[in-house]
Amino acid sequence: MKLVSWNVNGLRSCVNKGFVDYFEATDADIVCVQETKLQDGQIKLELGDSYSQYWNYAVKKGYSGTAVFTRIKPLSVRYGMEEDEEPEGRIVTLEFDAFYLVNVYTPNARRDLSRLEYRLEWEERFKSYLLQLDALKPVIACGDLNVAHREIDLKNWRGNRGNSGFTDEERDKMTRLLDAGFVDTFRHLYPDRTDAYTWWSNMPGVRERNVGWRIDYFIASSRLVPSVIDARIDAEIRGSDHCPIGLTVAI
Structure with a gap:
């Protein structure tokens, strides 16, 4: 099974920059996108009859949003972690026979760290949510997690220590998530690979x-590790300030 995740930073804009061409070329079974930045009815995405589309829109216009396009019919679909959470369209969960797929766009702490406290509280709820799912069947969680976990995961780590996306607090939350029974699939396969990034500033x-920074991930339940065949970063693909990432699993 081939999966793809991509923060498109505005799907309508990304479609104009080759999204559908990449979608067709990659021929994935499941494609997850984050930061769609649109509302219901604002785009008609022609992906072929074999794909079902599941959208989670943010209430705020032009903000956040996630979607999953799959040619494998899910057993169930869930939007968000809980009924009363902030309606930012950040999570879509699909249940399949052998695993849960969680597409996520993690809140940014903001440049001035004004949303760090909220971010850390959200991370705790997210970890609990994944553990609840993992108790039922294995989990694959993918998306923009808005954190470079280790120094190897960004180019200028010394200059960025303490900045949004590389605070000790955010990195610790990622460590605690992995320690709870999950694996960063890319680092599992390529523990020492440098210059492997998924997001770049728009500065010239x-x-x-x-x-760049590696802030987009496929996280999997530890017991799925024997099924992981490959993890990739398609850094040559433009259309967003993020690039797509992929995971191939024998499920």
């Missing part, structure tokens, strides 16, 4: 010089 020349 940054992407060309590959001054």
